[in-house]
Amino acid sequence: xxxxxxxxxxxxxxxxxxxxxxxxxxxxxxxxxxxxxxxxxxxxxxxxxxxxxxxxxxxxxxxxxxxxxxxxxxxxxxxxxxxxxxxxxxxxxxxxxxxxxxxxxxxxxxxxxxxxxxxxxxxxxxxxxxxxxxxxxxxxxxxxxxxxxxxxxxxxxxxxxxxxxxxxxxxxxxxxxxxxxxxxxxxxxxxxxxxx
Amino acid sequence: xxxxxxxxxxxxxxxxxxxxxxxxxxxxxxxxxxxxxxxxxxxxxxxxxxxxxxxxxxxxxxxxxxxxxxxxxxxxxxxxxxxxxxxxxxxxxxxxxxxxxxxxxxxxxxxxxxxxxxxxxxxxxxxxxxxxxxxxxxxxxxxxxxxxxxxxxxxxxxxxxxxxxxxxxxxxxxxxxxxxxxxxxxxxxxxxxxxx
DNA sequence: TTAAAATGTCAGTCAGTACAGACATTCATT
DNA sequence: AATGAATGTCTGTACTGACTGACATTTTAA
Numbered sequence: 520x521x522x523x524x525x526x527x528x529x530x531x532x533x534x535x536x537x538x539x540x541x542x543x544x545x546x547x548x549x550x551x552x553x554x555x556x557x558x559x560x561x562x563x564x565x566x567x568x569x570x571x572x573x574x575x576x577x578x579x580x581x582x583x584x585x586x587x588x589x590x591x592x593x594x595x596x597x598x599x600x601x602x603x604x605x606x607x608x609x610x611x612x613x614x615x616x617x618x619x620x621x622x623x624x625x626x627x628x629x630x631x632x633x634x635x636x637x638x639x640x641x642x643x644x645x646x647x648x649x650x651x652x653x654x655x656x657x658x659x660x661x662x663x664x665x666x667x668x669x670x671x672x673x674x675x676x677x678x679x680x681x682x683x684x685x686x687x688x689x690x691x692x693x694x695x696x697x698x699x700x701x702x703x704x705x706x707x708x709x710x711x712x713x714x715x
Numbered sequence: 716x717x718x719x720x721x722x723x724x725x726x727x728x729x730x731x732x733x734x735x736x737x738x739x740x741x742x743x744x745x746x747x748x749x750x751x752x753x754x755x756x757x758x759x760x761x762x763x764x765x766x767x768x769x770x771x772x773x774x775x776x777x778x779x780x781x782x783x784x785x786x787x788x789x790x791x792x793x794x795x796x797x798x799x800x801x802x803x804x805x806x807x808x809x810x811x812x813x814x815x816x817x818x819x820x821x822x823x824x825x826x827x828x829x830x831x832x833x834x835x836x837x838x839x840x841x842x843x844x845x846x847x848x849x850x851x852x853x854x855x856x857x858x859x860x861x862x863x864x865x866x867x868x869x870x871x872x873x874x875x876x877x878x879x880x881x882x883x884x885x886x887x888x889x890x891x892x893x894x895x896x897x898x899x900x901x902x903x904x905x906x907x908x909x910x911x
Numbered sequence: 912t913t914a915a916a917a918t919g920t921c922a923g924t925c926a927g928t929a930c931a932g933a934c935a936t937t938c939a940t941t
Numbered sequence: 942a943a944t945g946a947a948t949g950t951c952t953g954t955a956c957t958g959a960c961t962g963a964c965a966t967t968t969t970a971a
Contacts, residue, residue, distance in 0.1 A: 524917070524969080525916085528917085542826050544742065544825055546741075546742030546743050547742050547825045550958075551958075551959090559918075561960090562960095566918080571959065571960090627740060627822070627823045629738055629740055629743050630739065666900065667896075671904065673881075673887060673897060677880075677881055678873060680880070680881075681874055681875075681877035682873050684880070685869075690836055700866065701869060701870070704867065704870065705870045708870060708909070711908040713904070720938085720947070721946085724948085745929085755948075758949070758950080761929085761930060767930090
């Protein structure tokens with residue numbers, strides 16, 4: 520089909536744009552670079568997206584990150600701290616890693632993009648609430664010591680955000696299973712710190 | 716003194732540049748904007764810094780948080796886990812907060828700036844080593860349980876980086892003493908998770 | 912084979928922006 | 942008050958980069 524080909528072209532241009540934007544930011548990349556890198560002419564880029572700004576917006580829309588994040592909430596918790604935290608952090612990092620370039624891109628985009636800030640903070644907020652409720656319930660079940668559930672949730676989330684950020688920017692050497700081991704140790708620490 | 720006045724002008728331009736760069740990135744701000752916002756003419760900006768690129772470089776090495784970071788290493792550890800972690804995290808966040816705009820700026824700058832990546836990762840690396848050695852020694856003294864010292868150090872650091880990042884971007888409402896409470900709770904969690 | 916859809920080429924427009932020179936003006940110091 | 946340093950103003954240059962239109966070429970589907 521023709522429409523299929525058209526779609527593939529758009530797809531290729533978008534992913535290339537995300538790739539370059541994530542490295543050098545929106546203003547640091549030219550439409551010519553994007554088109555060339557994607558293997559098309561600049562003209563084709565504009566035929567597909569009309570403007571650079573629109574290309575950016577289409578790239579952001581592609582952010583299915585939000586929808587995927589929902590899968591975390593659907594994580595079947597079994598009310599066992601270690602198991603649950605492991606599952607949650609694994610899901611979290613899978614999603615963050617899949618969307619790492621988009622995330623880097625978003626972090627580089629200025630504060631001048633309206634609504635973006637709220638948009639990109641909506642899902643983390645939901646995740647925080649989800650975790651807070653989880654810890655609250657665990658307290659009721661007397662499976663963890665009495666703590667400020669929200670603060671523990673924030674701590675767990677920001678710790679994992681830190682991990683994800685470090686992995687994205689290649690700060691530490693997270694080769695092979697190193698990253699998984701780190702997650703395991705951090706979950707173990709939480710578990711030991713919270714179980715009565 | 717005349718040289719004093721000159722210096723003050725440079726200072727004002729640099730801080731303004733950092734302020735704007737941190738919001739919209741290097742390419743998202745014009746020299747005209749910087750000059751105007753700083754209260755000078757564009758010509759003065761160029762008389763002081765010759766080029767925009769040079770202004771960026773001066774901004775980067777004038778506000779190097781690296782030296783301040785050294786004060787963390789000079790933190791007098793007393794080999795009491797809770798006290799030491801509290802002191803370290805407090806120092807860390809003081810420095811991160813002071814340099815928050817510079818840090819935001821650095822995060823937005825593309826990977827095309829040579830050497831910047833290594834430069835901005837040098838001090839966190841040192842801090843990681845410092846902390847790793849600390850946990851190692853605490854193990855020897857049998858004040859904490861046997862764990863992978865490096866992984867715990869990474870966990871503690873990335874958690875705090877996550878906090879700092881959240882505070883910089885205003886993700887959560889860290890008003891009044893909320894942030895301090897968060898630090899306290901997270902240190903308590905670590906302490907409980909590591910003490911035998 | 913053929914028509915339509917998709918892409919390429921190339922030349923060009925237009926706005927924005929880093930930066931320079933000439934000259935006027937303000938400011939601090941004596 | 943006078944002088945030199947610092948700054949302002951204004952004009953201009955050179956270049957980049959988003960975006961367009963006309964026309965040619967390739968690709969796809971019937």
